[in-house]
Amino acid sequence: xxxxxxxxxxxxxxxxxALVGVLLCLLIIGGPNGEQPLAEQTxxxxxxxxxxxxxxxGILMFVGAAVxxxxxxxxxxxxTKRTVYSIIGIIVAIVxxxxxTMMGTSDTNATLxxxxxxxxxxxxxxxxxxxxxxxxxxxxxxxxxxxPFMGRLRK
Numbered sequence: 684x685x686x687x688x689x690x691x692x693x694x695x696x697x698x699x700x701a702l703v704g705v706l707l708c709l710l711i712i713g714g715p716n717g718e719q720p721l722a723e724q725t726x727x728x729x730x731x732x733x734x735x736x737x738x739x740x741g742i743l744m745f746v747g748a749a750v751x752x753x754x755x756x757x758x759x760x761x762x763t764k765r766t767v768y769s770i771i772g773i774i775v776a777i778v779x780x781x782x783x784t785m786m787g788t789s790d791t792n793a794t795l796x797x798x799x800x801x802x803x804x805x806x807x808x809x810x811x812x813x814x815x816x817x818x819x820x821x822x823x824x825x826x827x828x829x830x831p832f833m834g835r836l837r838k
Contacts, residue, residue: 707736784811
């Protein structure tokens with residue numbers, strides 16, 4: 684299949700999925716708000732509109748995960764070395780996240796000034812995720828800035 688034709692097909696699929704998502708969001712936005720009677724809110728929660736939006740989101744997440752796994756399998760077959768490096772990077776990020784999660788955080792509901800209190804494990808995992816992202820960004824920026832110098836040092 685020509686890449687031009689594949690790009691056209693992928694654009695049609697992309698816009699089609701986005702259109703369906705926007706339409707389902709409009710159904711949710713048009714639903715009852717928190718000030719309307721509880722009976723209307725309950726009917727909406729148990730109705731087809733909200734169910735369709737949740738199902739569509741779940742299906743997209745499942746298909747997205749399947750495509751990612753398929754991509755890694757295909758890349759392992761066709762470009763093994765780079766794919767192994769990518770997988771090692773993902774594993775390193777997971778290990779960093781787990782280490783930070785096990786270290787814990789000193790944040791509490793009071794220090795974060797949260798209106799609705801959440802469990803300490805939620806705060807801990809969220810903080811660990813944020814710190815992992817910050818570490819990844821710092822490493823990426825250092826690689827971008829120091830990359831040209833590392834090439835000159837090797838020569």
